[in-house]
Amino acid sequence: MTTTPLTDLSRCCIHTITTKPWTFREAAENYARAGIPGITVWRDALDGISPKEAKTILDDHGLEVVSYCRGGFFPHVSNADRQAAIDENRRTLEEASALGSPLLVLVCGAVPGQPLTLSREQIRDGIEAVLPQAEACQVGLAIEPIHPMYADVRSAINTLSQANDLAESLDSPWVGVAVDVYHLWWDPDLQREIQRCGKNGKLSAFHVNDWKTPTEDLLLDRGLMGEGCIDIREIRSWVEKAGFNGFIEVEIFSNRYWEMDQPDFLEQIVNSYYKHV
Numbered sequence: 001m002t003t004t005p006l007t008d009l010s011r012c013c014i015h016t017i018t019t020k021p022w023t024f025r026e027a028a029e030n031y032a033r034a035g036i037p038g039i040t041v042w043r044d045a046l047d048g049i050s051p052k053e054a055k056t057i058l059d060d061h062g063l064e065v066v067s068y069c070r071g072g073f074f075p076h077v078s079n080a081d082r083q084a085a086i087d088e089n090r091r092t093l094e095e096a097s098a099l100g101s102p103l104l105v106l107v108c109g110a111v112p113g114q115p116l117t118l119s120r121e122q123i124r125d126g127i128e129a130v131l132p133q134a135e136a137c138q139v140g141l142a143i144e145p146i147h148p149m150y151a152d153v154r155s156a157i158n159t160l161s162q163a164n165d166l167a168e169s170l171d172s173p174w175v176g177v178a179v180d181v182y183h184l185w186w187d188p189d190l191q192r193e194i195q196r197c198g199k200n201g202k203l204s205a206f207h208v209n210d211w212k213t214p215t216e217d218l219l220l221d222r223g224l225m226g227e228g229c230i231d232i233r234e235i236r237s238w239v240e241k242a243g244f245n246g247f248i249e250v251e252i253f254s255n256r257y258w259e260m261d262q263p264d265f266l267e268q269i270v271n272s273y274y275k276h277v
């Protein structure tokens with residue numbers, strides 16, 4: 001059984017990367033004008049502005065920061081590189097805090113050629129090492145399981161089951177999980193793992209977009225909701241049944257859409273949000 005369409009934009013959030021051609025200020029102005037209340041800020045969007053200045057811009061436009069993207073990338077071959085990653089994550093948590101973000105999304109990382117099991121141990125150690133900083137900054141960490149096609153370089157955490165296991169074993173109120181339909185739609189255990197995640201109070205974020213057939217670029221050809229084969233509304237019904245009623249975050253990396261007129265693209269996002277989410 002699925003659920004009813006959304007009738008307003010009160011839970012809508014857009015990731016700045018979705019409208020990458022816009023400057024941070026342009027994104028804030030345009031989202032606010034379109035009646036979108038939430039924004040997830042990518043680090044690269046802050047090019048040249050401090051997190052504090054960014055917060056002022058968002059406050060001026062009545063926008064709520066949903067998440068900061070992104071931390072993670074803990075696994076490395078050398079000790080020194082692993083330590084540098086931990087230090088970088090600590091700095092990222094400070095930025096998230098200055099921005100007023102309640103959450104930092106983690107793309108956990110992987111190293112080509114290094115066993116995934118070892119990368120997973122390094123991920124766990126890395127998250128454990130930054131947990132005191134997360135608590136000090138009052139910023140939660142959201143482990144985002146990433147589609148297995150990226151298991152070589154982006155993340156050794158590829159299913160919601162793995163993310164749930166990791167979040168549970170870390171046993172901290174500052175660690176949760178981000179569910180992104182692009183990464184997880186194919187998983188036969190998805191409904192059950194979403195329930196598990198919600199039951200444990202670990203469901204921190206919900207990202208939407210679509211999987212195109214064919215996908216022409218592994219990274220930069222995500223679809224707009226309704227353009228691909230993901231039953232987003234059904235997954236939303238599972239997420240809500242698991243107790244999640246937070247922001248629904250539109251996260252699309254797409255060369256095609258970045259080439260478009262961005263105000264037109266934003267209009268398409270809003271239409272497809274109503275129609276397919």
Ligand code: ZN
Pocket residue numbers: 144180207251
């Ligand atoms: Zn995502």
